[in-house]
Amino acid sequence: MQISWFIPTTGDGRYLSSSQGSRLTDLPYLRQIAQAVDQLGYYAVLLPTGNSCEDSWVVASALMPATEKLRFLVAIRPGIMSPVVAARMASTFDRLSNGRLLINIVTGGDPREAAADGIFLPHDERYAVTAEFLQIWREVMAGGTSNFKGKHLHVEGAKVYYPALQHPYPTLYFGGSSSAGIDLAAEQVDVYLTWGEPPALVAEKISRVRTEATKHGRKLRFGIRLHVIVRETAEAAWRAANELIRYVDRDVVAKAQQGLARFDSEGQRRMAELVKSSPETLEVSPNLWTGIGLVRSGAGTALVGDAETVAQRMLEYADLGIDSFILSGYPHLEEAYRVKELLFPLLPVKHEDATAASRERRSEEFVGNEFRPVTTSRNN
Secondary structure (H helix, E strand, C coil), rough: EHHHHEEEEECEEECCCCCCEEECCCCCHHHHHHHHHHHHHHCCEEECCCCCCCCCHHHHHHHHHCCCCCCEEEEEEEECCHHHHHHHHHHHHHCCCCCCCCEEEEECCCHHHHCCCCCCCCHHHHHHHHHHHHHHHHHHCCCCCCECCCCEEEEEEECCCCCCCCCCCCCCCCCCHHHHHHHHHHHHHHEEECCCCCHHHHHHHHHHHHHHHHHHCCCCCEEEEEEEEECCCHHHHHHHHHHHCCCCCCHHHHHHHHHHHCCCCHHHHHHHHHHHHCCCCEEECCCCCCCCHHHHCCCHHHHEHHHHHHHHHHHHHHCEEEEEEEEECHHHHHHHHHHHCCCHHHHCCCCCCCCCCHHHEEEEEEEECCECCCCCCCCC
16 A cells, blocks of 8 residues: 655645635745655655646756655646656656655646637547557657657657657556546556545445556556544544634535535546535445535545544555555645554555666767767777
């Protein structure tokens, strides 16, 4: 089991949707979280992407030199980024971090945000762009030269001159609950991510992805994105959950849900349905609480309970085939310690050190912007 954490560039604090107890998520604070997570032995950190958070590549680049073993799960945005430029960015970060890069492929689910970035394609066409993007990206990252002409993307003689340390490329993570998203995942990515849905729904989704992947002769790994509210007793955990939404009133919820309703993401639609399904207790399956989804997009559920119970719920997901858990909690600094202290001892956590690929690292200057210099002997 791999357990990762979250870098809250969208804001952090003791309460949702309130300035009470909020924290300035500047570089020193984000560095505190990254260094704590690194020292505590988490596998990686996820950096969010979108117009409401800091740029994930810039933040990752700022935090990377302050950490030693921690991996960074950073977003690539097909349709917004060039696949070859994205490949150069990924290769450079992987080399400079000594092989600590993971890639999160984000197609996007908010049409208004997409329009602000100059993207006006409908849902399935965005996935078509992503499919073409990944064909080019994967080919050049693996050391090939891409001459690709598709419906949306066209490159000629594209290549990456300084390869990533991880071969053929850093692990590709991706989440998409629609048929177009599942088809893409089955064909091109390494780890399929799901939001924190009840186990029965997660099992159904995993089964669909596995079936599609088999058609391409592939096997995927699976991951889940969840919040966690864990305490020494169940009573303390549920008190903490209710305290987190202390300042969330009906007007705040109505405004948030109105904004989320414009998303054309199938995953976000499924999250919204969970929030609506149990309005009184917000508990949609044992210990799975949707309070966070009242006011925020994306991951809207949390596992709530004492350590033994939360660990058991995580093991139930693991039994479905999930081995990558990307967790978070408010505030993210303190909760990173709490999760490590209470949950890690109860789980089969295994985090190998990031190691460079066995290929030789080259540092020579290219000749004519294209050719490697001829190797010569000092004795000649």
